[in-house]
Amino acid sequence: MIPNLQIALDNNTLESALESIRLAGPEVDIIEAGTILCLAEGMKAVKCLRSVFPDKIIIADTKCADAGGTVAKNCREAGADWMTVICNATIATMKAAKEEIGELQVELYGNWTYEDAQQWLDAGIDQAIYHQSRDALLSGETWGERDLERVRKLIDMGFRVSVTGGLTKETLELFRGLNVYTFITGRGITAAPDQAQAARDFKAEIVRIWGNEE
């Protein structure tokens, strides 16, 4: 399968987010209302993204840790298709959120274990978001071998894995051979002089690398 391209809107204001997404939005598969934006503008941000892009997958990156049912209901009513939960939320919180919104993504931060991950799968939650480790970044690697191994293991367990952190068109090659579900980028697109072209370039590179794989 050809990986999706997701744009993360980590703007501080709704106006700025709408400006960021206006040109690139039609080119990407998934639009994310980032945590910064959700906390700054509330569910109004999700509602406005839904208004402007009625047919895209929209994610509310709430990184929900508690009160899963209530937060998920608010996200769904605002028009989000999916939402994120933090990996150290309890299974009860995750189940309550899933019950409301149908599909969740687990954000991997800190000391999660593969035993935790199996519990998420057992609860019917099969999406995870892997962030580039700061350790790899500090040691000068873009994505370390340890990161890639973890992504591979999660995919082998049955997860659809989204990856994020310092992604550029050039770094996609590092993931060749991995069935990444989605590549998430923010400023990789929104900071480009021609945002629509930047999104198309990302997509073209994804197709070039993954287009011939079965």
Next chain:
Amino acid sequence: MIPNLQIALDNNTLESALESIRLAGPEVDIIEAGTILCLAEGMKAVKCLRSVFPDKIIIADTKCADAGGTVAKNCREAGADWMTVICNATIATMKAAKEEIGELQVELYGNWTYEDAQQWLDAGIDQAIYHQSRDALLSGETWGERDLERVRKLIDMGFRVSVTGGLTKETLELFRGLNVYTFITGRGITAAPDQAQAARDFKAEIVRIWGNEE
């Protein structure tokens, strides 16, 4: 020291939050814009609470996991005194947030360790929020001995510890002998027929138990 009383506003709308706090607000020490409210209404919720209660300590319960500097700047500019971070955020994220807002509270969820906690102290972060464990709740205890031991250990390490989860006026007695920094309640006050009186009753019970301790 006599513990503080904090009201958590986990409303879905700003209007409802303002209605909840109107009567009880003057009686409590600290007002929290809960995660549900922050995600639903954004920083407008914090701004409005600051407008209505210019002299109270106001907390934005963002449970921030990433982008600490940006989220903290937005909280500070909205008028929050403190904000929360999730315990599995990196130390770099916590430091960036502290740099912007000055004071942080670490929300304890999942598998944190005392080694983590020492790192927070070393970074100058000496507030933690302990949630009643679901395990204790399911086993029929209000607050289990294991919870109380953890709270005690954190206090002994040097943390100012806030406790939350299923607190009623009657359960305060369980904490006798512990130098709890703050008791956090939501519906314990907001669902009462007379909210101002409910807050005063909480405070009176706190003073009764802790008023004579040194």
